[in-house]
Amino acid sequence: xxxxxxxxxxxxxxxxxxxxxxxxxxxxxxxxxxxxxxxxxxxxxxxxxxxxxxxxxxxxxxxxxxxxxxxxxxxxxxxxxxxxxxxxxxxxxxxxxxxxxxxxxxxxxxxxxxxxxxxxxxxxxxxxxxxxxxxxxxxxxxxxxxxxxxxxxxxxxxxxxxxxxxxxxxxxxxxxxxxxxxxxxxxxxxxxxxxxxxxxxxxxxxxxxxxxxxxxxxxxxxxxxxxxxxxxxxxxxxxxxxxxxxxxxxxxxxxxxxxxxxxxxxxxxxxxxxxxxxxxxxxxxxxxxxxxxxxxxxxxxxxxxxxxxxxxxxxxxxxxxxxxxxxxxxxxxxxxxxxxxxxxxxxxxxxxxxxxxxxxxxxxxxxxxxxxxxxxxxxx
Numbered sequence: 001x002x003x004x005x006x007x008x009x010x011x012x013x014x015x016x017x018x019x020x021x022x023x024x025x026x027x028x029x030x031x032x033x034x035x036x037x038x039x040x041x042x043x044x045x046x047x048x049x050x051x052x053x054x055x056x057x058x059x060x061x062x063x064x065x066x067x068x069x070x071x072x073x074x075x076x077x078x079x080x081x082x083x084x085x086x087x088x089x090x091x092x093x094x095x096x097x098x099x100x101x102x103x104x105x106x107x108x109x110x111x112x113x114x115x116x117x118x119x120x121x122x123x124x125x126x127x128x129x130x131x132x133x134x135x136x137x138x139x140x141x142x143x144x145x146x147x148x149x150x151x152x153x154x155x156x157x158x159x160x161x162x163x164x165x166x167x168x169x170x171x172x173x174x175x176x177x178x179x180x181x182x183x184x185x186x187x188x189x190x191x192x193x194x195x196x197x198x199x200x201x202x203x204x205x206x207x208x209x210x211x212x213x214x215x216x217x218x219x220x221x222x223x224x225x226x227x228x229x230x231x232x233x234x235x236x237x238x239x240x241x242x243x244x245x246x247x248x249x250x251x252x253x254x255x256x257x258x259x260x261x262x263x264x265x266x267x268x269x270x271x272x273x274x275x276x277x278x279x280x281x282x283x284x285x286x287x288x289x290x291x292x293x294x295x296x297x298x299x300x301x302x303x304x305x306x307x308x309x310x311x312x313x314x315x316x317x318x319x320x321x322x323x324x325x326x327x328x329x330x331x332x333x334x335x336x337x338x339x340x341x342x343x344x345x346x347x348x349x350x351x352x353x354x355x356x357x358x359x360x361x362x363x364x365x366x367x368x369x370x371x372x373x374x375x376x377x378x379x380x
Contacts, residue, residue: 005238011221013046022047022205023068023173028077030063037063039229050199050206052220054213060229061209065175068207069098082172095172099162099179105150112137112146115165122169136164139198156187167202176208180215192218213253225249246380250299257345259298263290270372273298277341283316286377300375305347307335309358311367318369321345323360337368
């Protein structure tokens with residue numbers, strides 16, 4: 001069995017034609033005056049899915065989340081949750097809860113009081129509140145901090161309190177708006193896995209908005225790439241990375257080298273692309289619907305490229321250049337190789353051994369090579 005990337009879990013209701021979406025955006029548009037923040041968008045999210053909305057600032061992802069929460073109403077279109085049209089239902093009556101980047105904790109209340117606040121507002125009996133708060137404290141591992149106030153906690157601990165308060169009411173859907181943005185890099189990476197494990201344990205539907213690619217790739221079952229109020233691609237993290245459907249998606253997620261050219265020859269399952277720069281003719285495995293003479297782009301990730309001092313004999317694609325820059329970042333080495341036509345190609349190699357037998361340095365001549373199935377042919 002082959003797969004595009006590792007499979008985190010077998011959960012994939014979107015591949016089941018009989019599966020019913022839990023959240024549906026149907027032709028949703030949101031205008032602010034003359035500005036269209038969300039443009040005729042349709043999207044399905046499934047129950048128990050960890051779904052990410054990923055895009056640059058201003059792409060419409062937060063507006064979409066706020067419409068689901070009820071803080072904004074669509075200018076047109078429908079939003080359905082478990083078959084119910086949410087139009088006109090105020091935020092406090094929707095079975096969703098939203099966790100903000102700022103956490104919005106009450107500074108004068110203890111941790112347990114912050115968690116209990118929404119339950120008290122709903123009129124839950126005191127014994128039930130105490131039991132639920134205890135469950136939440138254990139879930140986020142903050143039992144020993146129950147009597148502290150927010151200013152006595154670290155950033156990561158405040159984030160956990162906000163999370164516990166958000167899930168205490170057991171909403172059908174938890175909405176997370178850049179929830180890890182205030183954490184430092186190491187803590188953010190740790191919290192990503194904690195959130196993933198927690199979502200799986202709770203069996204809840206999580207929808208997260210982020211501009212952090214690594215965050216979305218680590219946590220989400222599927223990612224929607226957004227730009228200018230539209231969804232460009234919805235797929236698993238591995239599919240987004242390994243099989244982007246456009247140059248925008250390929251360039252937005254991760255690092256990529258893009259070779260523009262024209263289809264010179266087609267055969268069953270493969271094609272030859274005459275690179276516009278004239279540096280090489282690329283042999284590529286493909287499924288693209290193109291004809292000879294069509295302009296295409298061959299997108300290939302830096303880690304799929306091999307850098308060597310001599311031309312390898314066992315690969316179909318190779319081009320020579322000059323080592324222009326080197327970055328050693330511990331687990332890998334990043335090479336910028338300048339081709340003879342002036343283009344810079346980025347390659348990266350994993351430092352799997354402590355000693356390098358054939359080291360390359362600045363201004364050395366070097367060969368870049370890659371397999372026919374190492375990249376993807378794009379037509380837009």
